Amino acid sequence: MVFNFRHFCFLALGLSLFSCGKGKLSSTPQRPNILLMISDDHAVQAISAYGRPISKLAPTPNIDRLAEEGVLFTQNFCANSICGPSRATILTGKHSHMNGFVKNDRTKFNGHQPTIANILQEEGYQTAVIGKWHLNTLPVGFDHYEILNDQGEYNNPDFMTKDTTIQRMGYVTDIITSLTKKWLGDREEKKPFFLMMNHKAPHRNWVPAERHYRTFEQTTFPVPSTYFDAYEGREAAGQQKMNIYRDAYEGHDLKMVAGVGSDSLLYDPWPHVFMERMTPEEQEKFLAAYRERNDDFYTTPRTEKEKAEWKLQRYLQDYLACVKSVDESVGEVLNYLEAEGLMENTIVIYTSDQGFFLGEHGWFDKRWMYEESFRMPLLMKSPFDKKQGMVVDQLTQNIDFAPTLLEMTGVDIPDEMQGKSFLGLLDGTSQDWRKSLYYHFYEFPGFHSVRAHHGVRTDRYKLMHFKVEDRWEMFDLEQDPEEIHNIYGDPAFAEVQQMMHQEFEKLKKEYQVPEEAQSKNKSSKS
Template structure:
């Protein structure tokens, strides 16, 4: 870390005195560099630029201050691997074939990094992609196999497996900066995928943040003790409640549960070095012993579980924000900032105790909505706010648009370049969502739906056949299904018509649902 800081300082001094090759090579009118930052399960509520008040993310917030914040960014399928497949291809899950985490992704199909490669860009993927097989479209790849580990993770470096000692978030940041500094060709525009594992479950913080928030007690969200009375079967039968479904060891980091039984978390600690394990035990065991001694029950126990969860989650976010700061500082000090697009997003939203939940999957807002912040000084004015309905479906065409590459006709997303620059506010009035992974972990039922600026219509199917309609202006927390409310019958009819049209537009159908269900159940 100290070596890199010295190098950055030296380059900054050289820039001030004699100029820089990097600056000379990125004159006005040149194709922009692209840095696409994606974290895993980073809820917009845990980014201070969105005003949630949970934590502070000053480095991620810089992208909003110096560029644009999107207030209505969404995904098409709120689960990790399918979301990433949509991002790469610009096509819905039922078109690119990756509808759930179990089915394989076909890397042989076209994607936007391949398009950039063919048009002179140098490309790199560093971090988490969670798609089986060697990534295609990248001149260099250093990816976590599967979910990866927080401590001393393995990486596939251009396909070759190697274990690296350290904390995953910091390793990925160091590798991204090393590629920018030492491995890329400075004569070519570049596209770097800088993708973090954090803050994915099971939220293991870096050594330096193991005790962060120990002196803070977080109040649960207003809906934490939701009884689901205003919703249908799907909300009632899920299995992702912080107080009821999270695990003593894996999630709450206890070595023994309140009954004195081993939780198996010692197996995760075994991956750590002796020094890492010592730091962990010194930080967690006093807290764990105090909890076990207290013998909490009922509401007190539920609130303790929430606090253990949210503190660990926010601790992992802190390291992600640190990494974004290091990268932005590098761009500033090397003169690359002006001609580099930087996007920060997540593969989906996440529940931070809302409705009592962790995880994602549902089309309800906290899961469906994702953070999206973007800086590009050449076109985007500082402090820009964008309220239109954009989706991860739009990343591929947008970045090809910026790069001056023709957008393939079979991409289903749209470029939001003109929205970001303020040149136009013409945009879609509705977005489409699908979710397929059931029966499976967390028991979130299969569903699809449509969202407009004000309303949301959802159809849950397979083992049930239920519809839900929400008025997001009057009921932003989605507590009351008004599908059968007489006052909303005209809205319901209008939303059904819109749903029919949008399914036809994207090429989805009940036959698709049955085809993927059959494939899923026969794996």
């Protein structure tokens, strides 16, 4: 191991990091521990530290603690907005075409390539992953794992370990929290650790914990101005099938029933991961919590527009109730670290695998390079923070996570990693930073019919290319943050368009993007 003394001295002198587990003192500064918390499909709109209208009605005080005591990244993005590929990118520090996991099909992630886990394991770190994995292979580089089977279930989920598969009774977010704390308590205290706590929530189909079935029952969330978007000038956007009021499954997603007084859910193609995971007593409590609101849908006259808005409220109430449990989990784990004397020498990160639509453009889900899907949360509290409440506005991406954490631990970054360490943005030493980001989504044909596309984003402009149709879109994010007006081909933006094309070609060359044939493989549902 080659230790980076500049950062080590900053760490030791700036924050007196001589703690060594449970508050005991040591004469030798310890390499920092890492706790990487990744939720699934958690939109920045649903984190109150980002100050969005929806989150003001459903605050996340525990996640916000990381911003208040550490750093909030305002311009953080994913490289491929879909579950498995994004996780592969986080682990490897490489774009999808380089790490080999481009979409959620039957491809198996190669965990034997350099990843943050197996590199730190080789450097003497204890490594563990608990919760969602979703990479079609068992984890490599982890001393311990207890992972959900594929997507996992919200209620009474199955977990896979190195030795067996076991069903654990309870709510998935709470179970993952308990297993995380147990591993922390059982670990070998003399070694630093790298721990991933990967939540299933708030992934589809947004089943809250029993204690939160009614948490937002009386809350009316703001309707996005683009909820009834007509998709003018954006042909691919008009061809998707992820509209809340047309495409969401009324039983599985929206928990709607057949009629007044009915306990029979409407269409649900996956009952084995939903109601069938509940005990009869749990099913009754669940149905009872929704009965009055479901009856109201049938007994109160509504226009089609009002029905569409009712479905939005149902979706947001459940989604944000799932977020509520995730926020409670973050608070419980942060409190545990503080109580055990671990916080001062632990890098704590909260992020998601991508963004998510909360009714913008009428949508749920992700996949697009449009902002709500492309942008992902990133909040960090670490020994390297210059001050509390720091805000980083530079363009960062999930390919940067692994290189950053390796530099923070003093470990050399492999040349094949394409991301850049953003430690210099935290300690003030960064002299140069990227001016643009590359994005690539591959899954078409696939679930939700989102066309394959790739593109480039700068701090102000975005250029997108839909490959099969050979169509282009460009947006001025300063003047049009909702991405309604496609300005590609507008003579007034000819110079900008030329500049964006040049930047696009530069990034494709830099990241070694192949001119691949369009795949015909269909994706899984996540």
